Amino acid sequence: MEGCVCGGSLSALVNGSPTVEVTIGRGLKQGDPLAPSLFLIAVEGLRLLMTRALDMNLFKGLQLGGEGPLISLLQFADDTLIIGEATMQNLWCLKAILRCFELISGMRINFHKSSVVGIHSGEDFTELAASFLHCKLGQLPFKHLGLPLGANPRKLATWRPILDGLRKRLSSWKHRYLSIGGRVTLINAVLNAMPIHFLSFFKAPNSVIKEIVAIQRDFLWRGVKDGSKIPWVKWETVCKSKDKGGLGIKDVRLFNWALLGKWVWRCMISPRTIWAKVLQGRYGCIESFPKTPNVDKRDSWWWKDIVWVIQQGNYWLDEKIERCIGDGSSTRFWEDKWIGGLRLLDVFPRLYSFAFDPLSMVGHNGNWEGSTWLWQVKWRREPFVHEEGSVNTLIEMLQEIQIFSSKQDQWRWICDKDGVFSVKSAYSWLQHSMGGELSYSSDFILVTKSLWKCKAPIKCLVFCWQVFMNAFPCKSLLQVRGVEVENNLCSLCSLFIEDPIHLFLMCPMAFNIWLSVANWLEVEVVLPNSLTSLYLYWTNLGIYKKSKQCFKVVWVSVIWSLWLHRNGIIFQQGVMDCKEVLDNIKMRSWKWIKSSVPGCSFSYSNWYFSPRLCIS
Structure with a gap:
């Protein structure tokens, strides 16, 4: 690394000719792969200086809990937090460390952008520290890495910048130029992305979730600015995945839980x-997370919200996490889920009551004889006759488990084939277990699964989905929602009531x-005689994959063209022209x-005159 930074040479081109080479004393050439990490390498010196000061007992950091780690320096790129006791010795040492860092690295600390924040240190000392270091006097909460440190996430004021940002982002868009399909895309791409940083760290209060949902729902259904705001479909349905009958827009509440x-x-x-050690030192053993952690009234709001989230839905997180056995040295025999997704203490409570060591590990309940593992569960007393059946059942269950001497125990997320937790799989599980199922026919589910694979815009x-949901502005559906219409007769034939089936199928x-x-x-x-049956029948007319896809596109094109022609008759005083519709x-x-x-x-000429030949 020293050779990359301090070695090498360069020359400049003057009138097309290279000058004499100049040896590089300190720096990198343009395009050097080490360049993106150069700043991190430089600030590593600050960490080494702080470590040396701690070793010499010149600077005292903050001890978290009885067995927690000592925290003194937290760095992320060019954002740095220095944490220590409120003493003058720490201030003098800190000033010396920063000055040494300036001399060594050549980078000067910008004290005008730095702040001193005191926590239970007294206002007088905090003002003294700010004056001593020539920097600003800060207070909680303050922003660090985009999050308000020290803020109460249960207050609406903490979330106000996010809510204002969502509204501001939407106000810059010209609603009249965005179709409903574009609005769905924008919601998924922008509105779910903007608050994700907050949602991945804080549990959103119900009032915040309602406001975010209101912003999304209003943007989805209103169309042009200050236009109609009829919510054609329940928001719970809209948030279902596309193969379950929804539009795939994220449910903010469940997505927040999955992120946490x-x-x-x-x-x-x-x-x-280090951050896990901080939590362990402050709140207790990390392995107890899936169970019921003890919550003290003095605990932080963040911790209380984390505990509340994992307790929802009958402990949804614990239900899908289990131990994958290796050598059995770190998995509790009775208390962990490691055999059939069950805890042995729940399956055999009677046996657990007289186990020799209820806190023993899996590896302590057997021995290796050569290359064969033999189970030997230890008891405090001999089992009674009526308990022998449970003991035999336990031994039979254990015989199906294989122990590996060269492999460590691991946690496994059941909802993923690789056993690794992901927000996507957790959100899908939450939707399935807590979101509720929609009562639709099997034909409708087949239609929705197939529709979104169509290659149409x-x-x-989205409009075809609305048609299947009976949730679009035809005359009969407008009347149902209390909108006055001049007449409810079909705009194409003027003979029958304009409802979805008539408009797109039964109309002559x-x-x-x-x-x-x-x-x-x-x-x-x-x-x-139904649109779902028509879709399934029509899209199965093709034999091969390409022909099936083409028939889907044609079906959507028919529905879309009929709708546009119907609107032209109403709003542009057009007339019914079957040839024009067919050409479109x-x-x-x-x-x-x-x-x-x-x-x-x-x-196009081949498609116009010989479509069957084109798709065969």
Whole structure:
């Protein structure tokens, strides 16, 4: 590393000719792979100086708990927290450390951007420290790495910057230019991304969740600014995954729980990290996370919220975490879940009551004889006759478990095939276990799973989803929601009430369009009496994968073209023209297929006159 930083030479081009080479005393060439880490290498000197000061007992850090680690310096890139006791000796030592660091590294501390924050140190001493170090006087809460340290996450004021940021981001968008498909995409990409930093650390209060949901719901349904705000579908349904009948927008509450669950998982798999040691020293053994941790009224709000989250849904996190046995040296025989997803103390409470050591490890209940592991569970007394059946059952269960002498025990997340916790898998499990199931027919579930794989524009797919949900502004549905309409007759035929099935299927005009499209595609069809059945029937007309995809696109194109033509008749005083609708269907389907379906490079004329040949 020293050779990279202090070695090498360079020369400059003057009028196209290189000058005499100059030896580099300290620096990196442009493009050097070490360049991104140069700052981290430099500030490593500050850590070494602080470590030396601690070893010489010149600087005293903060001891957390009786057995917790000693904290004095926390660094992340160019953000640094120096933590210590409120004494003049610490101030003199800190000033000397910072001055030495300036001389060694060549980087000067910007005291105008630095602050001194006192916690139970007295206002007089804090003011003295700020004056002594020539920096600002700070107070809790203050912002560090984007989070307000010392703030109460249960107060709405803590979340106000996030809520204001969401509203500000939305106000900059021109709503009139975003379709509902674009709004769905924007919600998933932006509105769920902006508060994720806060949600991954703090439990959001119900009032904050309601406000975030209100912002999202209002943005999704209002269309143009100050326009209609009819919430066509319940928000709980909208937040379901697409294959369960929703739009796949994140449920903020469950997503917040999944994000916080990751902290618990990290504590369990990495108990030796400094932050995990801090929690262990302050709140107790990390291995007790999945169970009921003791919460003291003096504990931090953050810790209380973490405990509250993992206790929800009958301890949802504990239900899906188990031990994967290696040598059995770190897994508790009776109290951990390591055999069939069960705790032996719950399965055999009677046996547990007279176990020789209730806190023993798995590896303490057997011995190796050569390369064979033999189970030998120890008891405080001989089992009674009526207890022998339970003992035999326990031994049979143990015989199915294999012990590996060269492998360590590990935690395993059941919801992932690799056994590793992820927010995605945790959120899916929470949705399944706590979100509730929607009561839809099996045909509807098949339709929703297939619809989102169609290669049509997202705005058209969202509209088709609304059609299947009976949640779009046709006349009969507007009347149901209390909107006055001039008349509720079909805009295409003016003969029957305009409801979803009539508008897109039973209307004589729509029926003729479907028959014309079938004739154009050279297929014989028998049109069913429901839109879900029509979709499943129509999309199965294709034999191969490509042809099935093309039939899906054509189906969506028919629905979308009928809807646009219906709107043209209402708002632009148009007239019903079946040939125009059919031509639009052909043009739209060709554009969508050509741009999205692999292997479809046919011309529009070929598609117009011989579609069957193009997709066969």
